[in-house]
Amino acid sequence: MANGVWHTGYGIEINLSLPDLGHPHRPDLLREITASVSERDPQLLECLAHHDKRECLSESGGKSPWMFIRRGRVGGRRPLVASHLPITHKATPEESAQHKATKERVVATAGRYGLDAEAEVPVANRRSVSDAVVTGPAGLRVGWEIQYHHLSPSSVHRRSVSAMENGITPLWVAKDRTASLIDRAPWARVDDMPWRDIAGGKEMVIRGGYRHLEVWRCVPSSERHCLVSEGAGHCGAIHADWFVPALCLPERKPVLIEDLVLRSATGESVPVYVPSRGSGRAGRHMWVSAADRARWEEIVDEKTPLPTTPVEEDDDVITFAEQEIDRSCRAGEDSWSVSDARPLRDLAQPTGGFTLPRLPPQRPSTSTRITPVERAAASAALGCPPWELGLCAGCDQMMRRYGPNAAMYCNVCRATLNGR
Incomplete structure (x- = not known):
């Protein structure tokens, strides 16, 4: 794992293990070096070994000496890591086929419902492209982003905000319960299916990201547990919380991807953001019925818009070990920095809900x-x-x-x- 890089623009050495990166008079340096490679000069950051005219292992391994910065995950720590380009993850042929089949299925579904749909739509002066944009009868535009491999939280947020600024509601699709995009923006999770099943019309259930609002009075006859009392007690208050279809009482029918294509474009299903109540998570993004969102806003007596500025979670906080720079080339050793499994983000349990005092x-x-x-x-x-x-x-x-x-x-x- 490389903990240092050379900044070709400023002609400076950067120590990624220091809180100020070794340059206290450059407060914007962290933001500059962690920007997406597509938004900066790809040759901005250079391997220190290559810069010093020493052996750079990337030259024999099919990678370039130019680098990008990401957050590693080691033993619960989140250090900044310098890795050689190309990008962290290159989609496998199977992932590319899954992506293409899902995108085409969304567009085809929209067409069957009489909705306008277009694939590969440029957004924000062509700086990004939505996989598919579906337009409803009232002009509501939903931008489907099929993301079957890892994408950084900052990229998810940046592209989501860009879509919203251009009148498009983002809808991210994942297949992995650990995907970083979960709860960073409106999202939905489907099963990891072979592309032939996706293209062939096999049922695609929304496993996560869609919830229903349930409201109940906390009395002994209630089938639900109290949200505030420990054990099996009942507080007599009124509780409201969000549940996935399988955990509703009675159980609700699962939502299919075709359902979400139609309902999101017509406004029958809408995104809602529920701030966390002290769980260490910034909040929960979900798709819900318009009626449920209206009832929730009435109960909590507030409307919470979708965030337009990044909200850090506990797991996002960078760890600075304050070490000396290792000037050896670490190409090929980067994988250990992310060897710790990413935590599950798609959790089916309730959100924490809201309690109206008795x-x-x-x-x-x-x-x-x-x-x-x-x-x-x-x-x-x-x-x-x-x-x-x-x-x-x-x-x-x-x-x-x-x-x-x-x-x-x-x-x-x-x-x-x-x-x-």
């Missing part, structure tokens, strides 16, 4: 006021229109007080009264 018991009726947020959450949890809500005559908790099958007392109070 109303204080036995409040005088003259001071009782149900807020819009409380009313929205209770309406969703109890499955009744907001105008049928009222307070239990016994405990002052919200319940279905008016309309068909209404009552004066909640189930808990009725059980208490009947037991007397």
Whole structure:
């Protein structure tokens, strides 16, 4: 693993193991050297051995002496690593065929639904290209990015922001649960299928990236666990959280790639971003129904737009070991720097959700006021229109007080009264 490079533009030696890279008076240096090779001079960074006219192993190994910077993963650390060009990963013939088949399937699906679709669409003055752009009847444009090999988080964010600035909603497709693009932008994960199955129309289920909102009241009769109490307790509050179809109660039908092509273009399915509540992750990106997103925004009483600036996660933080520069050429030894397995990012568990606090018991009726947020959450949890809500005559908790099958007392109070 090389921990130093030569900057041909400034004529300086860079130590990647130092927080200031050895040049405290150049605060933008890290951003400059970690930019995508497509956005800078490919010969900006040079192997130190090659620069010093010593043996550069890349010359006999089919690589160039020019370098790029990435984040390694060693024993829980994330050091900066200098590696020889070409790019970190060159797609295998199978991956290229999978990519092509998926892109063509998206375009063909859009055509069958009567939607406009185009492959290889230039974005932002041709600086990047979307694999496919599907346009809905109302002019909504969705840019499908088929990414079956590793791509850095910064590249995912940059291309997503570029798409949004040009009126395109990005939709990234992965096949690996460890893909860095997961939760960096709106995404969907499919199975790792042979390209012939993709091209032949075999069912492609969205395994991750699409969720449904579930709202429930945390009482003993609830099938779901409490989000705030430890063990099997029940807090009496109203919880709301997002679940993959298989974990919904009752279980929902799986979403197919054809479903997402249609729903994303018509606006029936929309992206939503849910900030993390202290898990070390920046937040969760998901595709959800438009109705679920509207209900969520009403319950949490806020609208969270898709991020347009990078949000670092704990796992993104660079580790600086502050070592001396090793000036030997390390071509061919780069693989150890990423030998640690990338962590799973597509996790099926709930997001952490939102809890509406329980109303204080036995409040005088003259001071009782149900807020819009409380009313929205209770309406969703109890499955009744907001105008049928009222307070239990016994405990002052919200319940279905008016309309068909209404009552004066909640189930808990009725059980208490009947037991007397």
